[in-house]
Amino acid sequence: MKIQLTNTLTRRKEPFVPTDPKRVTMYVCGPTVYNVAHIGNARPPVVFDVLFRLLRHAYGEKAVLYARNYTDIDDKIITASIERGVPIAEITRAVEEQYESDMGALNVLTPTHRPRATENVPAMVAVIEKLIANGAAYAVPSGVYFSVAADEDYGKLSGRAQDDLKAGARVDGEDDKRASSDFALWKASKPGEPSWEAPFGAGRPGWHIECSAMIEEELGSPIDIHGGGIDLIFPHHENEIAQSESAHGHALARVWMHNGFLTMDKEKMSKSIGNIITPRELLEQGWQGETIRYALLSAHYKAPLDWNDELLEQAQKSLDRMYGAVLRLNDAPDVDAEPPAAFVAALADDLNTPAAIAELSALVTNANNAKKPAEQAQAKADLLAAGALVGLLQSDPEHWFRASFGEQAGEIDALVAARVAARAAKDYAESDRLRDALAERGVEVMDNASGSTWRRKG
Ligand SMILES: [Zn+2]
Numbered sequence: 001m002k003i004q005l006t007n008t009l010t011r012r013k014e015p016f017v018p019t020d021p022k023r024v025t026m027y028v029c030g031p032t033v034y035n036v037a038h039i040g041n042a043r044p045p046v047v048f049d050v051l052f053r054l055l056r057h058a059y060g061e062k063a064v065l066y067a068r069n070y071t072d073i074d075d076k077i078i079t080a081s082i083e084r085g086v087p088i089a090e091i092t093r094a095v096e097e098q099y100e101s102d103m104g105a106l107n108v109l110t111p112t113h114r115p116r117a118t119e120n121v122p123a124m125v126a127v128i129e130k131l132i133a134n135g136a137a138y139a140v141p142s143g144v145y146f147s148v149a150a151d152e153d154y155g156k157l158s159g160r161a162q163d164d165l166k167a168g169a170r171v172d173g174e175d176d177k178r179a180s181s182d183f184a185l186w187k188a189s190k191p192g193e194p195s196w197e198a199p200f201g202a203g204r205p206g207w208h209i210e211c212s213a214m215i216e217e218e219l220g221s222p223i224d225i226h227g228g229g230i231d232l233i234f235p236h237h238e239n240e241i242a243q244s245e246s247a248h249g250h251a252l253a254r255v256w257m258h259n260g261f262l263t264m265d266k267e268k269m270s271k272s273i274g275n276i277i278t279p280r281e282l283l284e285q286g287w288q289g290e291t292i293r294y295a296l297l298s299a300h301y302k303a304p305l306d307w308n309d310e311l312l313e314q315a316q317k318s319l320d321r322m323y324g325a326v327l328r329l330n331d332a333p334d335v336d337a338e339p340p341a342a343f344v345a346a347l348a349d350d351l352n353t354p355a356a357i358a359e360l361s362a363l364v365t366n367a368n369n370a371k372k373p374a375e376q377a378q379a380k381a382d383l384l385a386a387g388a389l390v391g392l393l394q395s396d397p398e399h400w401f402r403a404s405f406g407e408q409a410g411e412i413d414a415l416v417a418a419r420v421a422a423r424a425a426k427d428y429a430e431s432d433r434l435r436d437a438l439a440e441r442g443v444e445v446m447d448n449a450s451g452s453t454w455r456r457k458g
Helices: 043-059 075-084 088-105 121-134 207-218 230-248 279-284 289-297 309-328 341-348 353-369 373-389 397-424 428-440
Strands: 004-007 012-015 024-028 064-068 137-140 143-146 183-188 203-205 223-229 253-259 262-264 305-307 443-448 451-456
Touching: 004 253, 024 043, 024 207, 043 064, 043 223, 043 253, 043 289, 043 341, 043 373, 064 207, 075 088, 088 279, 088 289, 121 137, 121 143, 121 183, 121 203, 121 207, 121 230, 143 230, 183 207, 183 230, 203 207, 207 230, 223 230, 230 253, 279 289, 289 309, 289 353, 309 353, 309 373, 309 397, 309 451, 341 353, 341 373, 353 373, 397 428, 397 443, 397 451, 428 443
Parallel strands: 024 064, 024 223, 223 253, 262 305
Antiparallel strands: 004 012, 137 143, 143 183, 183 203, 443 451
């Protein structure tokens, strides 16, 4: 299979060729486990989950190694830990659990590795020691800094020239660094702060070095693909490259991929505007995880995505149509199928999820038009195989429609059961009355050989 991906580093869409097809490696910067993730934070894990699934399909499930970290060392986490007098882990583990549960609801597969920064500090110290020995970094009382001037390649990912960086603002407590663009690899600890021992003085790692070290530790470099949100290109990914390449003398990653911004009703999501919504809140409002996932995949990953209720309603409608087709073919026998070629080709073309969704929609039409039992079985299998490759249609269709009606589902079940009883008793007037009552609730009843099922009216 020919996969093409847009590489931020070369600014081109290029054929993807892994170094070793038996060991394909990818890394995506994970959450800072201080605050619960909002819907914008959920876009990278969902987008790169589709890539993970596609690579597994192309190279085999065991051949793809995917690491996504937890940033559990962070100034806010440390401040909270001191203020509340509790260990870091007490704050971060609860947020981690919430994150995993949200990702599970969004059908995000568990990555192969999920390293925590707190458990990889010795690896970070080792990279920093290498950089000091190389002359790429220097230790001063406030910490250890990477010397941007010592790295001729600096700026190659973001396209920023070194001259532009000189104007960078100084950060409090970093008065002794040599140049304003130099960034912290290690911050000397102040009294009362959690700290780790190191040959260059007790302290804690900077954010960028965490990823560089965890990539080396879990996957070894160069890795095939490094991903994240577009906001991470500078300075985070630029600095990851600078550190890793200066320490190891070779590329950190061959392909760099970045997903676009997510806005909320055309505005940047921010705490100060108060327009932040979390997957948890959406699930509590009754939206299903798959609906949220579908909405996140409805735009191309590189394009900006505007989040609003209409987007979710549209996603729900499309999924209802897909599940409706599966439900109608519930009695068709299960047969094995590979995802259809046109669908796979859409995904292989730089993860073109809007084109893949259009292919899914065509498969639904196909399923709805299938008449002969063998055609029906094949159409259902094609649709489900395609859905699985993007993490959609993972629910039982009856469960899907029940769940989308929330607490009303029990009431609807009772009306459907009463109608079955009326039909059995040949009370057609009552049966028709119940059908109308269900229609008023937006429910369509489908009678088939094994009884009656229902779904949301299309
Ligand atoms: Zn990172």
